Amino acid sequence: MLGIYIHIPFCKKSCHYCNFHFSTSLKNKEDMIKAINKEIYQKAILNNDKVSTIYFGGGTPSILDVEEINLIIENIYKNFNVGKNIEITIEANPDDLSKYKLNDLSKTKINRISIGVQSFIDKELKIMNRVHDSKKAIKSIEMAKKYFNNISVDLLYGVPDSSIKSWNYNLDTISSFNINHISAYALTVEPKTALESFINKSILSMPDEDLVYSQYKLINEKLSSKKFINYEVCSFAQKDFFSKNNSAYWLRKKYIGIGPSAHSFDGKSRSWNISNNKKYIDQIRDGDNYYKKENLTKVDQYNEYIMTGLRTIWGVSVKHIESNFDVRFKNYFLKKIKSHIAKKNVYKEDDLYLTTQSGRFLADGIASDLFLVNLKN
Ligand SMILES: C[S@@+](CC[C@H](N)C(=O)[O-])C[C@H]1O[C@@H](n2cnc3c(N)ncnc32)[C@H](O)[C@@H]1O
Ligand code: SF4
Structure with missing residues (x-):
């Protein structure tokens, strides 16, 4: 059983809280796809395990053209031993989800979509510097439901200026869509982000821990009445809708990470690719080393x-x-x-x-x- 994680390192805009690896310049997009496909080929030679999940994460995978996504999927199928009941997830941002894009995505082998909504409140989305507004968030879920049965939505709590009332509103809104999986993350202040500098300059302040815990309790109360199980701190799902990818990660199964900054794990060692788009592309092209490895004691x-x-x-x-x-x-x-x-x-x-x-x-x-x-x- 093997998971494949593909990191797509591009975003339209930099969210104030995020320190994942991404670039807002798309100028290397074509070369990046070529490098990712080459890494897939190289890693497949070394691995015979049956692939049970593929996960497109980022960054913003939905920024890619559907043809580019398909090329990567087909390349995985060509080179790896892919299992029958495979879960293939794509992380998507609401602003990328037109009905045409959703229709095209639904015709690929992707069978699960994880939408990065974060909040249904415009004031909060502005604080986060998200591209989309609440209207677009709602529309994207409504449309996604027409094309996918397996949908997850990401939400953030513990956001500056949030309250129990605002979080309750977010939870009521998401509950009204009857989707089966929700990832709810407590916002953390990451180093070198705009959020960190706003906090240091007292432009924003983080809510106190008691409020954040009350918000966590509220998710559990609201979602357990709808038969959601909090199978991992941030992951809530109804029976049969646990993410196979997330579950395998938390159960410490093997995975291969492809793309800049992606991590791999084989039970005994971890490796991580270089977090720089240009260097990743050049080093893959030239056959140079592009990752570091640590054996776990x-x-x-x-x-x-x-x-x-x-x-x-x-x-x-x-x-x-x-x-x-x-x-x-x-x-x-x-x-x-x-x-x-x-x-x-x-x-x-x-x-x-x-x-x-x-x-x-x-x-x-x-x-x-x-x-x-x-x-x-
Ligand atoms: C890195 S994003 C990638 C997917 C997509 N670009 C999006 O924004 O939804 C995956 C998830 O990580 C969460 N995340 C990123 N930075 C975070 C932070 N500082 N605290 C909590 N969650 C964070 C995002 O909100 C998002 O739901
Ligand atoms: S949260 Fe998602 S969209 Fe925002 S910068 Fe991070 S990866 Fe990009």
Whole structure:
């Protein structure tokens, strides 16, 4: 089982909060597609696993022409061993989704679309510097429903100037569309973003943690009444609509990342491609090295297992720790987890340790308390 992630490093405009890798200049678009196709060919030679998911992320994959997207998909099919019930997702921005584009996309092998709405409130979309407005966000979902059965929408909470009332409005609006998957991210202030400089200059301020937690609780309340499961901190889906791509990522399955800045993981090592469009294109063309690789130690693998387990409904299994690591890891985990159980952020079910609702919101902090720095005998 293998996932393929394709990073499309172009956006129309720079959102104030985002530090993913992208360029707002499309001048290298054709050369980028060629380089991506060459990387697909090279990586396929080294890999025979059956591909179960393909994910176009970015950046903004929907900025590409449908012919360009199709070329990449066909190239993957030609070179990799692609499974039958494959999930193929494309991230799309509402401003790219005309009915013609949706119609053309629906004729490709893509069977899942993830729309980056972020908010249905114009004031919030302006603060974020999104290209689209709320009217376009609504229209894009209405139209996408005519062409795709499997739709996800991305929303952001914890936004400056947001409140419980504004978040409630966003949740009511998304609920009215009856879609089956929602990714809701708490906005984080990333280094070197416009948002960081607005915060430093006191032009904007981030909401306090209590409000952000209340907003997280509200998503759970509203969506659980519609039978959504919070299968990972940011991911909410009805039964049968969990993203196979996201689930595989959180269950630490293998994936290959293609394109500038894309990461790959094979269970024991991680590699990441250079985050520069021109250098990526040149180095792929010239056969030079375009990525760095890190072998994961047992301590790294344990830390990652704890972090991903606590973020999800699949939890942390003591048997897994014992059989994949050793008794020192198990003893350390069992000693450190006690205080989190006492605070009711974690509970035990048979062999599994799982986060409660409050604990899942705090999963990264709890995980860092359980991380091993080094291992003493
Ligand atoms: C990087 S975007 C790529 C897809 C598409 N361009 C979009 O904007 O939806 C994927 C998701 O990451 C989220 N994201 C980016 N920066 C973030 C931040 N600082 N805090 C929380 N979510 C963030 C975006 O809002 C989006 O939903
Ligand atoms: S959030 Fe999406 S559209 Fe905005 S800059 Fe980041 S990748 Fe581009």
